[in-house]
Amino acid sequence: MKKYQIFILIMFFLSICIFEKVNATIKDLPLLDKIIYLDAGHGGKDCGAISGSTMEKDLNLSIVKKLAQQLGEKGAIVLLTRNTDKDLANKNTQNRKRSDLTNRAMLINKSKANLYISIHMNSTSNKNWRGLQIFYNSKNKENEKLAKIVNETIKKKMSTVREIKKDNNYYMYKQIRTPGILIEAGFLSNPSDLYLLKQDKYQEYLANLITNGIIEYIKKKKL
Numbered sequence: 374m375k376k377y378q379i380f381i382l383i384m385f386f387l388s389i390c391i392f393e394k395v396n397a398t399i400k401d402l403p404l405l406d407k408i409i410y411l412d413a414g415h416g417g418k419d420c421g422a423i424s425g426s427t428m429e430k431d432l433n434l435s436i437v438k439k440l441a442q443q444l445g446e447k448g449a450i451v452l453l454t455r456n457t458d459k460d461l462a463n464k465n466t467q468n469r470k471r472s473d474l475t476n477r478a479m480l481i482n483k484s485k486a487n488l489y490i491s492i493h494m495n496s497t498s499n500k501n502w503r504g505l506q507i508f509y510n511s512k513n514k515e516n517e518k519l520a521k522i523v524n525e526t527i528k529k530k531m532s533t534v535r536e537i538k539k540d541n542n543y544y545m546y547k548q549i550r551t552p553g554i555l556i557e558a559g560f561l562s563n564p565s566d567l568y569l570l571k572q573d574k575y576q577e578y579l580a581n582l583i584t585n586g587i588i589e590y591i592k593k594k595k596l
């Protein structure tokens with residue numbers, strides 16, 4: 374074999390290796406170029422639900438940070454309404470809660486996000502109630518589809534998941550045009566849920582299931 378033939382052969386095998394590697398990388402990045410807005414509920418003076426020394430605002434942010442990391446590893450561009458312990462209300466506002474929620478909705482609407490996920494924790498007077506529940510506003514048809522797919526994905530691995538629920542009354546979600554859902558990750562009023570939600574490993578697991586649900590939605594929608 375002549376020298377140049379050997380060179381061509383080497384180049385050929387090299388190009389196959391590179392092609393396979395690039396292909397494998399793209400397969401590993403199912404959310405490549407997708408923009409996802411994550412919204413950790415409450416913050417600052419607004420603690421959300423409280424159980425003993427556990428505040429909802431802290432758990433929301435902790436899960437959102439883990440979710441951001443995992444979505445990023447799958448190629449997504451992740452935006453956060455907050456990444457510290459603060460709310461988004463304007464200074465000197467008459468209604469801090471309303472201002473906070475309006476600003477969150479505005480941030481998401483102004484972005485070019487493909488979807489948003491709001492993370493909250495539930496709480497009720499009945500200590501037996503437990504489990505993750507997804508809420509959606511029906512003004513955007515995509516919301517129900519996203520809720521269904523993420524719910525189905527999580528349900529395969531988690532027995533306590535509740536049925537998805539339409540709720541058109543939440544002030545914030547009425548204003549958002551971008552597709553998205555509200556995930557109430559569990560009940561702080563239930564001892565088992567509370568114990569799990571405080572664990573780093575459980576938060577990672579939850580973030581992983583939500584990430585898988587989002588990947589399923591993107592795949593089905595061919596976004």
Ligand SMILES: [Zn+2]
Nearest residue numbers: 414421493494
């Ligand atoms: Zn909340």
